[in-house]
Amino acid sequence: MELATQIFQFILSISILVVLHELGHFLPAKWFKCRIEKFYLFFDPWFSLVKKKIGETEYGIGWLPFGGYVKIAGMVDESMDTEQLKQPAQPWEFRSKPAWQRLIIMLGGIFVNLVLAWAIYTGLNLSVGEKYHDLSKFQNGISVSEEGAMMGLRNGDHIIKIDGKPAERLETSLINMLLANEVTVLRDGKEVSFKPNEDGIAHILGAKTAKSYIVNRFAPVVDTLIAGPAKAAGLQVGDKIVGLDGKKINFQDELTQDLSSKKNTPVQLEVLRNGELKTIAITTTKEGKIGFGADFSLAQKAIEETETTKSYSFLPAVGRGFERTVESLTMQIKQFKLMFNKKIKGYKNVGGPIAIIKMMPKEIDWIAFWSFTAMFSAWLAFLNLLPIPGLDGGHALFTTWELITGKPVPQKVLENAQMIGVIFLLGLMLLIFGSDIYKVIAGKF
Template identity: 35%
Template sequence: MTSTIIRSIQLLLSISTLIIVHELGHFILAKIFKVRVEKFFLFFNPWFSIFSKKIGDTIYGLGWLPLGGYVKISGIITTEDVNHHNNTKKNDWEFRSKSSIKKLLIISGGIISNILLSIIIFTCLLFQYGEIYLPTKNIPYGIEVDDLGKNIGLKNGDKILFVNGQYIQYFNEIPKAIILGDSITIDRMGKIVHLSLDNNKKRYLFDRKKFSFFIRPRIPIIIDDYNSSSTGVDGLKKNDEILAINSKFVLFSDQLKNFVSKYKNENILITINREGTIIHKNVYVDNKGLLGSINLKSFMDMDNIFLFEKKKYSLIESFFHGTKKSWNVLKNQIFFFKNVFHIQTKAYKQIGSLFSMAKEFPSTWNWNIFWTFTATLSIWLAFLNLFPIPSLDGGYILFIIIEMITKKRINESITEKCTVLGFLIISVIMIFIIIWDIFKVLLY
């Protein structure tokens, strides 16, 4: 319950930040061009508001429906303004009285703000924490794969040489390159193997119930810590390396999982390397096929084997790499959107509402993860608002561009009808996504 509350608070804080920044973009540019803003609301307020206060010409408020927010700009067509503007005189402080360029900037303000927010967040994170990379060349034992990795043709011990014919410098970029790519070239025990990535294989990556790392560096079996009071682990020490079980070589963690599961509720003889000395110990395997309470090191703890590169950036360098990161996030979202329409990939199963977003946040508070996810969502929000659907920013932008090209104003009654239709389309889509999200929870 506590983890659910923490995730919910993080989600609420994140989307509130994104909504305020988005609407602030419209608000600021409207004020710059002397356009009156009638309302500025965080969350929607059908029928009633939690809070509202008028300051100057603007009513600031908090709605009760956390599915978005809005600013109501004087002279812009909304669903509340049907048949209102046709018979009224244009005032200088109205949106409709401004030039097409000013209109375009005001409407684009939210998208621009979300893009800038993403860049600023990534810049600050990089400046504060820098980055830690694991060069692909520094993975001596190849990769370990889960069922997803096996389904696309990879095997434990494979060494990835190229993805789409390109060498990937850092290992953390390989999973993304595989999802985006069409082919993988690997070294499999000295033999060069080429794997194609068609839509049938891509569906394994998209059609998964929860996120997982389908590849990771293959690692030796080194003890990190254990509960000394547990049965059958006496005499073990941190940094002991397991080499064999019942006199059979077991050198890597993926081999250990497969081998130990055969000896549930039994004692096994393990051979360990302790600082160059070979030692034999009896260890009990529990009914789950695990070595009691022994915890093994991850590759992140083996910096003597996996040589990481740690990078610190100046403020200017952080801005450059932060901008690059935002651009890469946008490219990933465009790729995902394209795959949604390829039924074979089953990418549509990854579409979710606020419920799915909440699950992506960690169960304990972590500011680094929180801001990283918020920056990612900010670009996602900017991308969605570019869609040329009336009632979204992209729909208004489309109308303005048509006006700029034709040099004629679009009939306001047409704009009004399209806006109402767009609002209904968006509402139906949102309801469908929420129902689909609930269905996924019940199904999985």
Template identity: 40%
Template sequence: METFLIRLLQFILAISLLVLLHEGGHMFFAKLFGVRVEKFFVFFDVSIGKWKGKLFSWKPKKDDTEYGMGWLPLGGYCKISGMIDESFDTEQMKKAPEPWEFRTKPAWQRLLIMIGGVLVNFVLALFIYSMIMFTWGDTYFKVSDMKMGMRFNADAKALGFHDHDVMLGTDQGPFREYANVNGDFFRQIAQAKRVDVLRNGKKVSIKLPGDMDMLPMIKTRPFFAEPYIPAQVDSVMKGTPADKAGIKAGDVIKSINGKPVSTWSDVNYQTGVLNDVMAVKNTHKDSVMARTVVLAVQHKGETKIDTMKVLMTPDLKLGVYQSTLATYYKPVEEHYSFFESFPAGIKHGWGVLRGYIGNFRYLASADGAKSLGGFGAIGSLFPPYWDWYMFWSMTAFLSIILAFMNILPIPALDGGHVVFLLYEMITRRKPSEKFMVRAEYIGITLLIILMVFANLNDILRWLHIM
């Protein structure tokens, strides 16, 4: 429960900040051009009966804007006079146009007002990434430094990869790090026509088609490729099944229930198989039988293999900390001065955006649609503990997502309004108010359907149905 609340707090704080600044971007340009902003709300103040849906609000003296917070945490809005938006205030549009209204302003001013939120989100993301570079620098494990190489799945081996191949680079350039939030490592392989590896001390080139589907690479278990990390125990928690069985730090797990394992990826896969078995066990006796596993363990400094029975915890844990990349490799650490951090942060942020746009095309596939997530999926991106580095990294990432999604040419989003404004600027004709209202209804309907679908995916994943 505690980890859930920590994640929830981080999620709400990040979303509130992003929505506040996004809507602030619209309001800044609106007030800059003399357009009246009637309401500025973080979250939606949806009315229920006589309740207006406001948690609180206030209106400063000599200001036309009411500021407040609604109860529905699905975003926020900035109600601009003389504009058809999600408020559907058509009564106002029937009145004679006023000089302070959005509809009376030149098209170029209206365009800046509409892209103000997206612009703020892009700049915010780049600024946060820059400050992350300045405060923490950049730490990563270089792929070519992983001398034990990679562990590949059957699909990768069919293309010519061998376990322990050290990944060097592709025809697009050298690999940097194994994985990050935008999946550059897998995208580079998917787009490559040649991958260079170091095999038994010799450089080998593997030919690839150059247009592989990246989605199966990261959705299939085991992954297409992942660092070879031996199933060596880093440390053991006291009083756990592993501790009671006599497993010590430095021991290596060789098999589970007779299934050979050599890496932690193998161990996790076998644990996943046991989890599937547990899902259909109805009695306590059956559950205990499923959790009782036979381990083959090679103790540190010994050559013989010790076989033991271990009763795992109900959530199928042994009680050991796994060895990691940091156990075997030294990370690359890059530090930046204040002024150096800005080009580094902009470069990183641009890479994240490019990767997200590259991944977006996969949503058209069935697997891509299943990968869509709602509030639960977004919240799970935050760590179950408070970490400022992770919080700001995820906030910057969400800021880029919010900017990109809002600029899509969908009615009801900023991008939809931008399309209509560009049409007006090119043809010198405004779309009719009737058309704009219908487009807004269609856009909001599409967004609600998408939101329901994404959150339904979260529920199905939570129920282990998908």
């Protein structure tokens, strides 16, 4: 049932985005009196699920849910149907229109995606505000995972700036630090700046727990005991560890770190049990552990205490909606740095439809759904801006060249470029699907 709910939300989100994106091409094409032969949600190789011809246009739903398309007469597109192009250009064909009109038609989908993201973010700002975890409320600093430590962070750090800009929100900072050239933290009362270690970033991207490489610090309280030194020494569920070998312990990360340096060593634990202080002698394992599970509900409570909701009136909501759209678009651009970094190898963590479905809420959550749709709309805008033949950006590039030089790109060049672009995009699709399938088989989702 959970998977069905995730698939439903994915298909609904993609359908909204694709229909509106293609409408961004359809409306200006109609306005400039181009003939529209097809308007399809999803692709329809060999057959379509639903189709109906209204006037000169066939409207339909394909069976391959990877997007959609508007087929405009006289245009070299994904169908690679060049027979019509061998005939003299007709007034109602795309190729007969002035370059500035063709450019507007090509950029229409991108424009709609950006406006849609802006509209959704504005609506979310007005209806529920922005909910986030405020880094200024991490009064005791952060606790970092092993991957976070590899990146250069330390337990107790207060994150204050990322690339020179104030770090206010945990959610955006978690991503921005992976893309940053410089992170500035307050460490032991001093400002320390460092470049995030690429090895650590690679580990974070490859880890299932990547989203939680930073948490708020919490006290070490025993939640579970396994067969081992702690249980044998008499440690009990509910015990709060407050000291190790005479050193005061306040947080779980302090205890873990100190124990890791005392492998196979007798230690003295000071614990608080029912308000009474007790000392327990334990010998650590060769891994520097004592065999208990911490109460992570305290971690959840600690992170909840940093949660903040910011409300907006109409005009600030519109302004912040624009800012969030720009932030989403900028983040997509920055992520390309990770994709092609030889050390980080971000391309290994590229996800396709299966990965996206896994990102969807397991229960209907309209706030999460619309937040995802807005982010994905900005992502589609960025993707289509890329100057790759077969994408809107590729068509726009050739049309812009014509506007600058006053000479159209030869038809044969357009056809060959489109063919290369289609082959590239198909190869990319196979890579993404292969990555998804590998992750399913390897249990990495």
